[in-house]
Amino acid sequence: MTDKLTPNGIVQDEPLLWEKGRKGKTGFSMPRTEIGPSDLDSNLIRKDLDLPDLSEVDVIRHYTRLSQWNFALDAGSYPLGSCTMKYNPKINDKLAGLAGFTESHPLLRSNQTQGILRIMYELEQLLCEITGMEAVSLQPAAGAHGELAGMLIFSAYHRNKNSKRNKILIPDTAHGTNPASAALCGFKSVPIRSGDDGILHPEQVRELMDEETAGIMITNPNTLGLFEENIEEIARIVHEKDGLVYADGANMNAIMGIVKPGQIGVDVMHLNLHKTFSTPHGGGGPGAGPVCVKSQLEPFLPVPRIRKDDDTYSLESDYSLSIGKLHAFFGNVGVLIRAYAYIMTMSSEGLKKASQLAVLNANYIKAGLQETYYLPFDKTCMHECVFSDKDLKEKGITTLDVAKRLMDYGVHPPTIYFPLIVNGALMIEPTETESKEDLDRMIAVFKKIAEEESADPELLHSAPRNCKRKRLDEVTAARKPCLTGC
C-alpha cells in the first residue's frame, strides 16, 4: 500500500469571494424590526461598503471546497515537531459550545458566572498539580503570550528588588519566540551553546550568569527532543545570582506524570493548552498559554485572579505587584473549557500514559528511520526526534524535497529546518494518538522516499505532484507582496 500515491478524487476549483459575489444575493436571515429609522449625521455615514454579496448555498460551497484543499489532523498523521498535533476529542468541542458558556458575558458580576469561574479555578489547580507549580493565570491567549507574561514577571520581580538586569540567557535549542518575547521586555538575549550531546552544561551557564542577567529561558525537553539532564544544577547556578528560571512548556507532552518542572528548579513556565491538552489548533489558533509560577512570584501574576472562599468563586484585582492585564477579559475561555474537559477525562493515569506513549512513538520512529536518515544525536529521545539531510545532500536532495514528497503519500511533513542547530533538520513528533499501524506506514513512506532519492531524484525535486497546488513561488510572494485581492 505504501507505494501508492494519495488519490485526489474530485477537488474543485473555487474563485475568490469577490469573484463570485453578485448584488442581489444574500446568505443571512435579516432580523425583522418594528422600529423605524432614527436620524444620524450624514457626515458620519459611509457612502459604500464594497463587500461581496453571496447566497447561503454559495457560502457553504465556497468554504466546503476550500476545506477540501486542506490537510488536517483528522485526516491523517501530522507529525510536526514542537507542535504536538494530537487528536482533538470531539466531545470537548461540544461541551465548550454549551449555551451557558457561549452566551456568558465576561463583565457580569461573579455571583452570576459561578460555573465558568469554577472551571477556571479548578483548571488552575489541575495545572498546578501537573506541573508542580504553585499558582497559575489562564489569561495568556497563546504560548508566546504566556512567554511574554513570564518575561514581564521576570522584569517586575527584579524591578521590585531594585535590581537592574538587562540580559537573559537563551540556549541555542530554544524556540524562536523566546528571544522575541524577552526583547519585548527590554532584555538582550545572550545565546548559550548546547554541548556535543545536545544538552546544556552547567559550566557554560556558570560562565555567563551574572548579576546583570535576569535569568534563563529553557525548553525542557529541548527542541532536539532531549531532556535537559543538568536542569537542577543549572537552576542552582542561576538562583545563586538571584536570577530566575523560565521553562518553555511547549514540550510538556513528554513528561506529564513523570517530571514536575516545579520540583526541578523552574520558577515560571507557560503551557500550550492547544498542544499538551489537546485543544484544536484551528489552522493557527486560537490557543491558550497559561503562565504558571512558584509561590514567591504569585504576587506578580496578571489580574484579575480567581479566588475561592468555601464554595464561592470571585475575582480579585487588588495585587499591587501584579504585571497587570494581558487580555481584555480572561483569555480564550472557550479553549480553557476544552482543556479542562480533556484533563477530567484523562485523569492521572491517562495523562501519564499519554506521555509514555508519546515518547514510545518518537523512539519507535527514531529506531525505524535511523538506518535510513542521518541522526545527529543518537540517544533515547523524549516526545520527538530530529534527523537531518546530511546524507542526502550529496545526492542533491534537501530536507525540503523530502517534506514535499511526503505530501504525495498523504503524510504531513515534520517541522523542517528547525531547530537551527541542526542543518536541514527534520523534526518528527508523532504524539501518542498515532497507532502502531500509522507509525509503520509513516516509516515505510520515509523509507520509500529514501529509495526514490537514488532511483529518481526528480520525483522529489518536483514534489508535490498530487496536491491542490504544485510548489509555490514564495520568493516572489515576499519580493512583490500581494496581500489583498481586488
Next chain:
Amino acid sequence: MRYLPHTREDIDSMLESIGKDSLNDLFSSLPPDCLLQEDLNLPPSMTEWELTDHMQHLAQSANQFNPKMMFIGAGSYRHYIPETVRFLLSRSEFYTAYTPYQPEISQGTLQGIFEYQTLVCRLLGLDIANASVYDGASALAEAVLMAIRITKKKKVALSDAINPLYRQVVSTYLSPTEYEIVNLPYLSNGRTDLSVLSDPDEYAAIAVQSPNFFGVIEDLEQIGSITKEHKPLFICCFSEALAYGLLKSPGECGVDIACGEGQSFGIPQSHGGPGLGIFACREKYMRNMPGRLVGQTVDLDGNRGFVLTLATREQHIRREKATSNICTNQGLCAMAASIYLASLGGTGLSKLARINYDHCEYLKTGLKNQGFSILFQNPTFNEFVIALPEGKEGLYDKLLAKGVVLGLPLESYFEEMKNHYLVCVTETARKEDLDLLIKEIAS
C-alpha cells in the same frame, strides 16, 4: 483510554524493537531525583457521559439570565450568528489543521485568510491587514508598539474614552520599557479632548477608540487633519466592528492603523474569549507590521495560490529583532469573521448595522422619556451612558433580581460616574424586549 490507540501487544512489540523493557525504562536516562515517585493527584477519570452531565451542570450555573434581557456590551456583544458559520467552522479540515506552513496542502486556510485580510481592508478602508492577533486589547498594544518602532518617539497619547480594559493591557505591554503614556481626557460631549496636546510632534501615536467606550462616535476626520500635519501615527481602535457597516471607514478619515475586536462577526461571546484581534494599516508600514500575513503567488504550473509571506518580520526568523513575538493567533476566529461577512455581504452588513443603530436609539429615547439623563449628547452606536435619576439608585439591583442586566456599572472604571451605566442594544433586542424593559423601569 479511547484516545490512545495502542494495544498491549503493540506496546510490547514496540518496546522490543527499540530495546526497552518497559514504558518506565524510556525515562531511565533521566536523573532519578527528577522523576516523580508518586502518581499525580487528580480527580478520577470521567466517562463521556459523566463529563457531559458535569459540564451541563456547570453551564447552567454559568449564566442565569435571559440573554435577551442582557443590555451589556463594553467590548463583548450579543449578535445573531448564522448556523452556517458554526457548521463550516466545525469542518475538521479547518478545525484540526495547524498553521499553514506547508502551503501546497493548506490552500483552504490560506485562501480563507487572504479573503479575510481583503474583507477587513475594505471594511476599514486600509491597504493591508494581518491574519489576526489575540483580541482588541492586544491589537491596540501591538499598534502602539508598532508606532513607537516607526517614529522612534517615546510618548504615546491614549484617549481616556478607550475601553479601560484595553488601556490596562497597553500599559502592561509598555511597563518594562521607558515609554510614556499621556492620557487624553474626554469632553462633555463624550469625544476625546485633543487640546492637551501642545506639541503633537513629540508623540509616536495618537490613539482613540471609535465608537468609543461610551458608544460615542469620535470625529476621526478632525483628528486625521491634525496627524496629517504632524509626525504621530493615528491609531483608531474599536470594540464593536459592526459599527463600520454604517460609519465612515477609519481609512477615509486619515487613520494609519485601525485595530480592535472582531467578536461581533460571528463569534460567540464565550465569557470574553476566544475573540478576534483585527489589525490593519497603510501599505507603507507593511514591514513594521506584527503578525502573520498571507500573500498571493503562483505555483510551478502558473496557477494562483497563497502562502504565508514576509516572514522575515517574524519571531521564528528574526528572533529578538522581530516586529512582535506573536505566532499562534486567532486563525479560526478570523475564518468565522470571513464566513460571517460573506454571508451578510456589504448590503447585509450595512442593513444590520443600521438596525443596531435604530434599536439603540429607540431605547435611548425611551429612557430619556422616563427621566433618565443621557450623559453624552453626541451620536452613539450600540451603546450609551445613562445616569439613574435621583431616588432610583436601587434600580439596577432591582432589575437584576428580575433577570434584567441594565448595562455595565461605570463607577469602578470612572470614579466620577457614580450611578452611571453603559447600556448596550443590538439587533437581538426586539421592540417588545425594549418596551418591556421601559415598562419595568417605569413601574
